[in-house]
């Protein structure tokens with residue numbers, strides 16, 4: 001019965017609930033929300049794929065295709081680090097958005113090809 | 120007469136207001152837990168959804184699996200018709216408080232029998248607990264109801280209701296009986312600390328484990344109506360009665376608020392603790408009964 | 416677990432005749448994860464329990480032998496989502512022991528900080544679950560509401576609420592910037608106030624006491640006999656805590672003490688955790704105070720392939736001691752990983768003792784009070800697949816390995 | 823005509839009263855605790871009418887997390903069968919969507935959509951509770967389309 005004061009106070013207090021779908025929550029700066037890949041910076045070396053713990057990234061080094069499956073990603077930002085410190089290209093960054101629910105599995109996959117060099 | 124039985128304050132009104140009351144309970148509880156909570160008409164939506172859902176028939180179900188929920192709801196509805204709501208009793212005959220007690224008890228019994236008929240181990244354990252709990256709460260319930268009955272010298276809750284309007288609140292005259300009555304409301308509707316028969320964490324959903332769709336909706340509705348009936352009976356017997364809608368609403372909502380507090384504040388009792396607790400309050404209510412017998 | 420011998424089968428038959436059994440799990444509201452207890456009941460009294468684990472067995476140790484050291488950090492983290500931090504940190508520590516390297520001071524503080532934040536979140540989670548199991552939703556709601564502040568801090572520090580991915584071989588991956596420290600201290604103050612409230616609540620609330628005191632007794636001698644670890648052991652009066660016994664990271668330099676309760680029952684187990692929350696808050700404050708004065712280096716360079724040796728690392732997870740053993744073979748993949756987790760011992764050995772002769776209604780609180788979580792119970796145990804040989808590791812050998820552990 | 827109005831009402835009620843069942847099938851239970859967090863004051867699923875029922879027969883929406891282990895597979899199928907129509911399945915976390923980090927472990931028989939039809943995928947490891955809520959709201963839209971009137 002020790003909860004009674006707290007409970008009665010709460011009736012008149014504003015609820016703690018975030019009004020989520022209407023009001024988007026604040027996210028911290030460093031949130032690891034999603035892998036964002038810059039197809040222009042990338043050199044398609046395949047190192048990120050090698051160190052990805054779950055095999056979410058696959059790189060075809062010959063054909064220069066970078067494929068990312070968000071449905072398998074762990075959002076660990078290992079690839080970001082590899083690209084930044086080992087390859088020194090910074091082609092991968094972690095975006096801060098987190099609402100990725102999809103109805104089709106195929107929509108979770110991103111495929112990037114090396115763009116044709118412009119004349 | 121037909122209008123009174125079917126629409127107001129009969130079946131339709133009874134069903135709707137019970138659901139709204141339950142919705143208010145859920146909303147209040149959510150606010151006490153510092154959440155926004157569902158809208159107060161949520162139980163209506165739940166009910167419609169459940170009716171629209173598929174009914175699964177478990178293989179091992181015994182006879183009466185379908186029947187018991189409907190019997191349960193019918194009996195509490197009849198009990199509802201015998202209860203004075205805002206000074207009106209749709210059905211009324213002599214000795215109706217005894218009939219009322221029987222119908223309420225039978226409503227609970229039918230729910231528990233439904234658990235047995237489902238043959239699910241969780242259902243059986245839940246029903247067994249329910250029956251043990253019934254042994255516990257019927258005693259304080261009956262004793263506490265007897266107090267105003269004996270005091271008023273009449274068996275009709277309607278008349279006790281009107282009598283109180285003239286003579287003052289029985290709840291103050293017989294506080295012990297009023298407390299015992301309140302405890303038995305919680306126990307009868309399985310509101311914490313008495314939600315042992317349907318204890319989520321131990322036995323999934325207790326007696327209603329095997330039920331789906333319409334039959335589940337009936338079981339849930341039985342509870343809601345029981346809650347409303349018990350609250351309005353409490354208003355009629357102990358809280359000064361009510362002759363018009365406004366006093367009735369105010370008084371019953373206050374009672375509902377207290378019920379919600381109990382729901383939010385306490386942990387679940389074990390079955391042996393329930394027996395001790397309810398019988399203790401039964402004995403306490405006996406004090407009042409003795410007082411009535413001796414002094415009146 | 417029930418064996419296959421004849422006598423035991425006969426006993427089982429006998430049991431089945433007298434009683435009825437109730438399957439608790441694998442899909443059951445009592446726990447978040449899937450696990451199965453077969454409870455034999457006589458009326459409402461529990462006669463015997465079968466703990467049937469393995470529903471969550473994924474084969475992690477074998478998996479780790481196929482991944483390289485860097486990938487394994489994240490595999491280790493995903494042994495469990497509740498103490499994910501401790502798993503990855505013990506793994507990293509173990510690999511650093513293989514290499515025999517030390518990590519920068521700042522990294523040590525950050526690791527300690529994340530581990531204590533994790534202990535906070537895990538203990539809050541536990542308190543909430545206890546409230547939920549005794550049918551007191553409100554306690555669950557309040558505690559989890561306050562737990563959100565811890566989750567916010569973790570998200571702010573690491574970028575994810577559950578799997579922090581903080582450590583890496585040779586240090587940590589993220590620095591803690593100075594400007595978030597004041598807000599963290601503020602949250603800690605708030606949490607301390609709330610914990611004081613919960614301490615009084617769990618100590619004095621009549622209904623909680625009625626459900627938890629004297630329930631699920633685990634005598635001290637059984638704790639010692641079965642080598643039960645962590646808060647469960649501490650609640651039975653056994654003073655063990657890896658943080659104190661073999662200090663790692665910064666625990667040796669910080670000011671804190673081991674919480675021991677004598678109650679041996681569910682309430683004591685709850686109280687141990689409540690009091691440990693205060694300890695964690697104090698450790699966190701000390702870390703946060705120290706952080707700005709340290710230099711910014713958070714990582715040392717490590718080679719990706721490790722020459723053939725072996726090492727162990729021990730740390731105190733929120734639920735008891737966690738041991739990692741690794742054997743390297745000169746490549747960038749471990750030859751063998753072995754993980755010994757606290758919950759395994761605590762669940763398998765203590766549950767049957769505590770549950771016997773208790774009421775069915777007390778089952779949830781008893782099970783909850785040892786804070787069971789089955790993810791790490793169901794890892795894998797596998798004998799070296801490649802060579803097929805089976806090494807016996809004796810105690811002195813383990814000690815020798817242990818001495819090589821860096822502080 | 824009355825039938826259609828009735829159907830519309832039922833459909834509306836369904837969308838407003840999703841009772842959920844959460845089942846962890848062998849992940850790291852990170853997703854499990856985040857799903858649990860959805861019930862708590864900050865996220866409060868009850869404002870959408872949701873209740874955690876933990877009993878497949880009472881639920882409408884199955885929230886499944888974790889890569890499906892071999893031992894649990896049959897159980898999972900049973901849970902799915904025990905859920906009365908109409909129902910929806912949400913796969914929460916990388917594990918459930920594609921086995922995630924356990925994709926080549928030997929004791930895993932997932933991913934989830936090999937075992938039951940999945941309506942909404944919520945990637946993340948674990949997804950934030952907000953993302954799980956978003957998945958739930960999406961699943962309700964799926965419903966409206968699938969049982970459309």
Ligand code: SF4
Nearest residue numbers: 042043045046048083
């Ligand atoms: S490591 Fe960086 S540069 Fe190399 S393939 Fe990956 S993203 Fe491209």
Ligand code: SF4
Nearest residue numbers: 052073074076077079
């Ligand atoms: S974040 Fe981690 S799991 Fe996801 S693609 Fe990058 S390395 Fe792979």
Ligand code: SF4
Nearest residue numbers: 641642755756759760
């Ligand atoms: S770790 Fe091995 S030796 Fe120790 S208790 Fe467990 S099984 Fe027995």
Ligand code: SF4
Nearest residue numbers: 495497498788790791
């Ligand atoms: S002890 Fe529990 S919380 Fe910790 S890793 Fe094991 S399963 Fe997870």
Ligand code: SF4
Nearest residue numbers: 469472793794795796
């Ligand atoms: S000992 Fe290993 S194989 Fe056996 S049940 Fe436990 S985790 Fe599974």
Ligand code: SF4
Nearest residue numbers: 794795796797798805
């Ligand atoms: S050591 Fe491993 S294989 Fe041997 S009995 Fe124990 S769990 Fe089984």
Ligand code: SF4
Nearest residue numbers: 753796805806807808
């Ligand atoms: S074989 Fe012995 S030392 Fe190795 S894991 Fe099993 S019990 Fe432990």
Ligand code: SF4
Nearest residue numbers: 849850852915916917
């Ligand atoms: S998706 Fe990630 S957090 Fe969720 S259960 Fe799997 S490993 Fe754990």
